[in-house]
Amino acid sequence: MAGGNAIRGSRVGAGPMGEAERGDSAPRLHVSYFCASGHVTRPAFSMDAQIPESWDCPRCGLPANTDADNPPPPPKIVPYKTHLAYVKERRSDAEAAQILAEAVSALRARRAAGEIIY
Incomplete structure (x- = not known):
């Protein structure tokens, strides 16, 4: 027997823990x-x-x-919406075209005035 240490690998208080020691x-x-x-x-x-x-x-x-015959249905998964999807819900195609035309004309006016636009 190498070393002769009988309690190697155990710690103080270690031992069988059963119902008698823990309680019911x-x-x-x-x-x-x-x-x-x-x-x-x-x-x-x-x-x-x-x-x-x-x-x-x-x-x-x-x-x-707890009802085996009638489990709850899976929850509805709402798809991720982009910012553009929310804008399309609020604006019609005609309104979007009008806003785009206003933005393009304002940009062209700034360029015509010599303003540097990045």
Whole structure:
């Protein structure tokens, strides 16, 4: 035996930790949650805790509820809109053409006056 140290790799207080040393665990309730992708999640709750109606699926992130036959639908994904998309919602094509014509005429007037425009 090399070194003869019987407690190598352990620390003070280390040892088997069982129910006798820790005490009894609190009674738990396992609740099944079902998502639209067909995943089942079973988190454990304390018996006296308030059980939430919905739970996020840890696999796909969709919302889940306790009704296996009617899981909640996936949330609607709103696509990203650019600034131009918001402008097109506010302005008609005729208004856009008028604003562009005004901007071009103002730019041409500044150039005609000799102003340097970058």
